[in-house]
Amino acid sequence: MRTNSGVICMIFVLFLCCTTGKCKLQETKPTNSVSLETVKPHPNDIGEPQPYPEEEKGKLPVFTMDYSRIQIPFEFTLWVLLASFSKIGFHIYQKITIWIPESCLLIGIGLIVGGIMYSVKEEPPAVLSSDVFFLYMLPPIVLENGYFMPTRPFFENVGTVLWYAVVGTLWNSIGIGLSLFAICQFEVFDLQDINLQENLLFASIISTVDPVAALKVFDDVGVNEQIYIVIFGEGLFSDAVTVVLYNMFAFLADMPVIDSVDVFLGLARFFVVGIGGVLFGLLFGFMAAFTSRFTSRVREIEPLFVFMFSYLAYLVAELFAISSIMALITCAITMKYYVEENVSQRSCTTIRHVVKMLATISETLIFFFLGVVTITTVHEWNWAFILFTLLFAFLWRGFGILVLTQIINPFRTIQFNLKDQFGLAYGGLRGAICFALVFTLGNTINRRNLFVTASIAIIIFTVFIQGISIRPIVEYIKIRRTNKDLNTINVEIHTRTMEHLLCGIEDLCGQWGHYYWKDKFKKFNDRFLRRILLRDRKAESSIVSMYKKLELQNAIELLDTTMGDISAAPSLVSLQDEKKEASRPKKTFKATDIRKMHDILSKNMYRIRQRTTAFTSKYGLPDDSQTREILIRRHASIQRSLRAESFREQPAQNISKSLRYYSLQPGGNLDSGLPLRRRSHGEQDLLLNSFDWLWYISMQILPLADYLFVFTGSNIRGRRAPVPAARRRSPNRVDEDEDEIVSEGQGEERHLPPRGWAPENRDLGTNEAGNSLLRPSSLRSQRSWRI
Amino acid sequence: MGSSRSSLRRVPDGQQLLQETGFSAAVLLRLHQRFQFLDKDSRGHLRSEDLEAELSENPMGDRIVGAFFQPGQETVDFPSFVRVLAHFRPTEKNRTRGGEQPEPANSRNRKLKFAFQLYDRDRDGKISRTELLQVLREMLGLQVTEEQLQSIAERAIQEADLDRDHAICFDEFRKSLEKVNIDHKMSVRFLE
Numbered sequence: 001m002r003t004n005s006g007v008i009c010m011i012f013v014l015f016l017c018c019t020t021g022k023c024k025l026q027e028t029k030p031t032n033s034v035s036l037e038t039v040k041p042h043p044n045d046i047g048e049p050q051p052y053p054e055e056e057k058g059k060l061p062v063f064t065m066d067y068s069r070i071q072i073p074f075e076f077t078l079w080v081l082l083a084s085f086s087k088i089g090f091h092i093y094q095k096i097t098i099w100i101p102e103s104c105l106l107i108g109i110g111l112i113v114g115g116i117m118y119s120v121k122e123e124p125p126a127v128l129s130s131d132v133f134f135l136y137m138l139p140p141i142v143l144e145n146g147y148f149m150p151t152r153p154f155f156e157n158v159g160t161v162l163w164y165a166v167v168g169t170l171w172n173s174i175g176i177g178l179s180l181f182a183i184c185q186f187e188v189f190d191l192q193d194i195n196l197q198e199n200l201l202f203a204s205i206i207s208t209v210d211p212v213a214a215l216k217v218f219d220d221v222g223v224n225e226q227i228y229i230v231i232f233g234e235g236l237f238s239d240a241v242t243v244v245l246y247n248m249f250a251f252l253a254d255m256p257v258i259d260s261v262d263v264f265l266g267l268a269r270f271f272v273v274g275i276g277g278v279l280f281g282l283l284f285g286f287m288a289a290f291t292s293r294f295t296s297r298v299r300e301i302e303p304l305f306v307f308m309f310s311y312l313a314y315l316v317a318e319l320f321a322i323s324s325i326m327a328l329i330t331c332a333i334t335m336k337y338y339v340e341e342n343v344s345q346r347s348c349t350t351i352r353h354v355v356k357m358l359a360t361i362s363e364t365l366i367f368f369f370l371g372v373v374t375i376t377t378v379h380e381w382n383w384a385f386i387l388f389t390l391l392f393a394f395l396w397r398g399f400g401i402l403v404l405t406q407i408i409n410p411f412r413t414i415q416f417n418l419k420d421q422f423g424l425a426y427g428g429l430r431g432a433i434c435f436a437l438v439f440t441l442g443n444t445i446n447r448r449n450l451f452v453t454a455s456i457a458i459i460i461f462t463v464f465i466q467g468i469s470i471r472p473i474v475e476y477i478k479i480r481r482t483n484k485d486l487n488t489i490n491v492e493i494h495t496r497t498m499e500h501l502l503c504g505i506e507d508l509c510g511q512w513g514h515y516y517w518k519d520k521f522k523k524f525n526d527r528f529l530r531r532i533l534l535r536d537r538k539a540e541s542s543i544v545s546m547y548k549k550l551e552l553q554n555a556i557e558l559l560d561t562t563m564g565d566i567s568a569a570p571s572l573v574s575l576q577d578e579k580k581e582a583s584r585p586k587k588t589f590k591a592t593d594i595r596k597m598h599d600i601l602s603k604n605m606y607r608i609r610q611r612t613t614a615f616t617s618k619y620g621l622p623d624d625s626q627t628r629e630i631l632i633r634r635h636a637s638i639q640r641s642l643r644a645e646s647f648r649e650q651p652a653q654n655i656s657k658s659l660r661y662y663s664l665q666p667g668g669n670l671d672s673g674l675p676l677r678r679r680s681h682g683e684q685d686l687l688l689n690s691f692d693w694l695w696y697i698s699m700q701i702l703p704l705a706d707y708l709f710v711f712t713g714s715n716i717r718g719r720r721a722p723v724p725a726a727r728r729r730s731p732n733r734v735d736e737d738e739d740e741i742v743s744e745g746q747g748e749e750r751h752l753p754p755r756g757w758a759p760e761n762r763d764l765g766t767n768e769a770g771n772s773l774l775r776p777s778s779l780r781s782q783r784s785w786r787i
Numbered sequence: 788m789g790s791s792r793s794s795l796r797r798v799p800d801g802q803q804l805l806q807e808t809g810f811s812a813a814v815l816l817r818l819h820q821r822f823q824f825l826d827k828d829s830r831g832h833l834r835s836e837d838l839e840a841e842l843s844e845n846p847m848g849d850r851i852v853g854a855f856f857q858p859g860q861e862t863v864d865f866p867s868f869v870r871v872l873a874h875f876r877p878t879e880k881n882r883t884r885g886g887e888q889p890e891p892a893n894s895r896n897r898k899l900k901f902a903f904q905l906y907d908r909d910r911d912g913k914i915s916r917t918e919l920l921q922v923l924r925e926m927l928g929l930q931v932t933e934e935q936l937q938s939i940a941e942r943a944i945q946e947a948d949l950d951r952d953h954a955i956c957f958d959e960f961r962k963s964l965e966k967v968n969i970d971h972k973m974s975v976r977f978l979e
Binding site for chain 2: 494
């Protein structure tokens with residue numbers, strides 16, 4: 001049923017598009033009659049001849065239609081809707097999107113619509129013209145890439161990323177250009193009129209990569225962080241490099257003769273463009289951060305500043321013809337850190353959602369129109385050129401990755417092996433930028449249509465063939481390794497334990513090499529930047545991080561005391577086959593059971609280093625469920641062990657770490673048997689008092705534990721939670737008092753425990769305090785709690 | 788590397804640690820800097836909170852932190868810190884040693900012992916079924932049912948348990964992992 005309605009919707013919208021297209025044809029007829037109906041003849045006009053005698057009657061028309069007035073926004077909306085409906089349609093079948101990347105499907109639908117438009121002799125809207133593309137469609141995508149860039153792995157690998165992006169793109173362009181030029185020399189292919197500059201120009205256009213599909217596959221399969229960040233960064237920066245190269249070669253293509261001076265000038269321009277972009281981006285990023293410091297009273301427009309400043313960075317960079325992509329990325333990275341600390345939680349969520357939404361729309365439209373325009377442009381097909389283009393693009397990329405990796409591997413702590421290199425090479429798909437650039441080729445290039453056709457061919461080839469095949473290939477390579485050893489369950493468990501262990505030890509050791517700069521930057525950051533750009537100027541102290549932990553523990557407490565041990569909870573999402581066939585633990589296990597166990601282990605074991613992929617999954621907001629589950633469980637076990645310990649040992653020991661318990665006070669309104677925490681003395685005094693306080697609060701909202709459990713449970717399933725009732729009572733206080741409560745909280749706690757329960761309204765205030773401190777960095781899992 | 792020799796004096800027991808762990812002077816210095824970085828209040832020792840902050844997203848985080856602390860102690864000083872990390876140095880090949888020399892910290896045996904102790908929290912020398920179940924619970928997502936966990940743990944013990952005591956002792960643990968390249972799995976490359 002759902003598929004039918006989806007199809008009907010799509011056909012309906014298609015029909016609408018065609019009719020609007022037909023309406024455009026009628027534009028050529030005079031439409032004046034439509035817009036002038038209600039105008040009475042002006043007194044001055046009486047002497048002049050009336051063009052439309054029938055207007056003199058002056059009757060009020062009951063029903064009128066003025067299409068030309070709304071035409072542009074109307075058609076835009078229809079196209080966006082059509083593309084979005086197709087997107088909905090794809091996701092109805094989950095399985096399709098696993099095997100066929102979305103970009104392929106969108107291009108496919110675009111091809112169909114293009115075919116329809118072609119058959120009714122329509123022109124599609126000029127979406128992929130230079131200005132529209134570069135000023136309106138590209139910035140959202142770049143903003144999203146920059147905003148959700150995982151900064152830690154990026155900065156650790158920045159050398160590698162830039163190496164592959166810059167040198168790799170240069171290598172590809174020059175290599176492909178020269179080889180194509182060599183091919184053009186053969187008379188038999190009829191390509192002799194393409195000179196070297198034009199070849200280089202064309203090569204620079206098709207050497208940029210668009211790794212969307214590759215990233216999605218890598219994300220799902222779980223490749224290591226290094227590959228992920230290199231492909232991500234390469235996609236980002238190769239766009240910038242390509243645009244620069246394109247402009248350079250376009251300029252050179254117009255000149256009849258090239259001197260070596262021009263080459264040096266080109267190189268100099270390259271640096272100016274790159275570094276200028278970064279500087280502009282930093283400037284606007286800091287401006288945005290500084291502005292967000294003062295927006296505490298106008299929370300509703302906070303997200304606006306993020307978008308306006310980043311767009312401004314992009315446009316100003318375009319004005320000076322420096323790399324606007326670099327400017328936008330740098331602006332987004334700089335801005336994000338400070339802005340997210342200054343704005344309210346709601347604004348933060350809004351910003352993220354809108355960034356993702358705009359980027360998705362943009363990307364969808366681009367691929368869609370790629371399909372449409374493919375059918376409707378004028379093509380020139382030349383077998384030799386196109387086939388050799390494909391061949392050389394593939395060869396040079398593979399070769400390039402090989403050589404570049406050999407050179408850079410000695411400088412890396414974690415080196416790329418052959419499998420990694422294959423992944424890098426194969427993941428280099430071409431995408432929309434290539435397409436837009438080729439359309440902006442001027443008409444001075446006489447084989448323009450051939451170039452257009454060749455670019456389209458290579459995009460479609462890489463997106464379809466490589467995009468569809470990359471998943472099976474990556475999985476095959478991986479699967480082959482484990483099958484060969486015929487792992488026992490033991491080995492699988494223990495090796496995974498060791499991987500987690502190793503990951504943890506590496507984290508403890510910190511990062512080598514970059515540590516010096518990172519530390520310096522951190523000091524600079526704390527001393528100057530944070531003071532200027534943040535509203536709440538305290539550097540993160542250990543008390544703040546302790547608050548974060550306590551808040552979590554607080555929530556755990558609720559779950560723990562009412563619902564029991566969470567790890568023994570029945571499965572929230574049942575894997576139907578396994579549940580039906582899993583039997584009681586028998587003494588002997590059949591082979592099918594063992595295979596099922598391997599399956600369960602491989603599907604459910606926590607992946608290592610989820611941090612990178614969690615932030616960059618292209619089609620959704622960051623998925624924190626794994627982190628959250630881990631944190632919840634760990635804190636539950638800490639609580640349990642602390643409680644167990646305390647009952648075992650005698651009270652009169654050193655209390656620097658452990659908490660003490662006493663039995664319930666008479667007259668308290670708790671279930672008996674729930675231990676309370678008592679204030680203890682010593683250096684942890686401050687800490688534990690605030691903890692006690694939160695504990696009391698948690699007892700106050702104990703009846704709401706049901707909400708919390710459903711809410712955590714459903715969050716794990718990815719749905720949004722009902723807001724716990726406690727928060728609803730103080731909708732206004734959420735935003736206003738978030739920052740002031742901190743000091744309030746710290747001052748109050750000494751009074752509390754002897755007096756008993758804290759009054760309710762203060763509880764809510766403090767709850768917000770605890771929550772407000774959770775926003776920065778590491779415990780991002782908290783975000784989805786706080787809508 | 789004359790400068791690193793002189794700055795090695797700042798590291799407590801520097802020379803002795805060099806010999807004991809086999810780290811190079813440069814690595815030891817970096818570890819010292821890292822130790823001072825983790826020790827935010829400059830006490831000269833680390834508490835478990837300092838270590839846990841780095842490992843909050845690791846499912847085995849608290850076990851790893853626990854491995855740094857000797858039983859009963861609540862702080863880690865620099866020599867203990869380095870001694871634990873010495874287990875993760877890559878093993879050198881082609882190194883022969885006399886029988887009297889103590890086994891280096893990063894030998895395959897010692898690495899396996901370290902991993903074994905992650906499971907065996909009560910230090911009785913065996914991984915019992917409950918301990919294995921705990922580890923599995925920590926490592927698997929919430930979608931796995933209790934029955935499935937039980938059967939996996941049961942199977943794991945069955946495979947490894949040769950002396951039929953329904954627990955995995957260290958020798959059985961080692962035997963089950965004989966085909967695995969432990970050096971690769973348990974070495975941090977930049978500690979070389």
